[in-house]
Every structure is written in structure tokens, then in C-alpha cells.
Amino acid sequence: MAERPRILVVDDEPQITRTLRMSLSMHGYEIHVANDGEAGLEAFETSKPDLVITDLSMPKMTGIELCEHIRDRSQVPIIVLSVRGEDKHKVEALDKGADDYVTKPFSISELLARIRANLRRASVGKEEVSEPIDIGDFHIDLQGHVVTVHGEEIHLTPKEFDLLAYMARHPGKVLTHRMLLNAVWGGQSGQSAEYLWVFMNQLRKKIEPDDTPRYIVTEPRIGYRFRPEKT
Numbered sequence: 001m002a003e004r005p006r007i008l009v010v011d012d013e014p015q016i017t018r019t020l021r022m023s024l025s026m027h028g029y030e031i032h033v034a035n036d037g038e039a040g041l042e043a044f045e046t047s048k049p050d051l052v053i054t055d056l057s058m059p060k061m062t063g064i065e066l067c068e069h070i071r072d073r074s075q076v077p078i079i080v081l082s083v084r085g086e087d088k089h090k091v092e093a094l095d096k097g098a099d100d101y102v103t104k105p106f107s108i109s110e111l112l113a114r115i116r117a118n119l120r121r122a123s124v125g126k127e128e129v130s131e132p133i134d135i136g137d138f139h140i141d142l143q144g145h146v147v148t149v150h151g152e153e154i155h156l157t158p159k160e161f162d163l164l165a166y167m168a169r170h171p172g173k174v175l176t177h178r179m180l181l182n183a184v185w186g187g188q189s190g191q192s193a194e195y196l197w198v199f200m201n202q203l204r205k206k207i208e209p210d211d212t213p214r215y216i217v218t219e220p221r222i223g224y225r226f227r228p229e230k231t
Helices: 014-026 037-047 063-073 087-095 108-127 158-168 177-185 193-207
Strands: 006-010 030-034 051-055 078-083 100-104 133-135 138-141 146-149 152-154 174-176 216-219 223-226
Touching (some): 006 037, 014 030, 014 108, 037 051, 063 078, 078 087, 087 100, 100 108, 133 158, 138 158, 158 177, 158 193, 174 177, 177 193
Parallel strands (some): 006 030
Antiparallel strands (some): 138 146
């Protein structure tokens, strides 16, 4: 990562891009701006950012489509900006590879905390070199970010992969909401259990063989337990 982390901001609202350029630059980040999705993808290729912040509703190419195109090329952290009432679109963006979301209107301090947490997780991920995890029905290639269940490869977004990898390192143990949030988003992320539920629900849809959870069991009001036994 460069001495000044590079952030690409993609939003069609000039007031948002001006505010973010000024505020984030003051906190030591190198800021690149694009005003629509297509321009954002071009800027991604040229600026090679360490993190992307994108709106969801934009002309020419939506934020969801931009997430999908970026994720085909890179594992760079993506934070999406959304307005209240876009829950369906937020979940879709997360499923297409976004790592985090911030609801408009937002405070700069909240966004800065999300940026720091995501950059920190990305940096740690680059430095870690770990052996694959073979446990129960699962093979998890930590370096290649590849997961197979019963020998079938499952496509996971970066945060879904991080959740599964963390749980696979602690099979059979009750993992509280706070433990999972700290492990995947960092201790300063300020996320809630409801936020974790969004990602856990998406992960379950991809790895569970039916509607009744078999591998990821909910511990009511506490957290989750990973049971990777062979079926």
C-alpha cells in the first residue's frame, strides 16, 4: 500500500464528492473522484486505489454493477453509500462483493472509522500466509480465497469468506456477535448484530444444503456456532 492510501470516490452528487475529497484529503488520503459508474471503472484501472467508496444509484452503471466489475479484477475493499430504504439494494451490493455500507446522511467520523477498519483488514490479509483449512465438509484455501463444500466450489464475497474462515478456525465454539464483528470488521467498526445478520444470511444461502441451517447454528441473543461435520 502507498504511504498515502489511495481512495476512489464514485458518486454523481458533486456535493458528496467535494466534501469527501476535502475531508478525506485532510486525513492523509489520496483521493480520486469519478461522477458515474463507467467513469469509476476507468478510474479504478488507472488509479489503482487501495479502497473504493461508491454510491448505489448512478447513471450509466449502477454501484452494484461497479462492485461486480471491480470484484472480477481485485479484492480491494469496497464501501457502498446508500440512502435509507435501499435495504434490498444494499444486500445485493454485498452479494456482488461490497465489504461495507454507510447510510446517507452519514458523519465523516463514521466513514473514517469504516475506512480505517477496511484498510486494516486488507493489510492484514495481504501479510498473512496460512495453510488451507480442511474440516468436515469444507476445504478453505486461505491464500487463494477459494471454498469448496462437498467438493463443489462456492463463490463467496470477501467478507463472507472472512466470516467462514474465522468460524472454521473455531469449530464447535459459540462465537458471540461482538467476537465476529471484531474479527471481520475490526474493533472500532461500530457495527451491530443486525449488520452481521445481513452477511451471515447471505453466507448461509450459499453453503447450507437446505433452509434449515446445518453448518451455521444460531445461538439466540448470543451469536453463532459453526458445525462443519461431514454429512
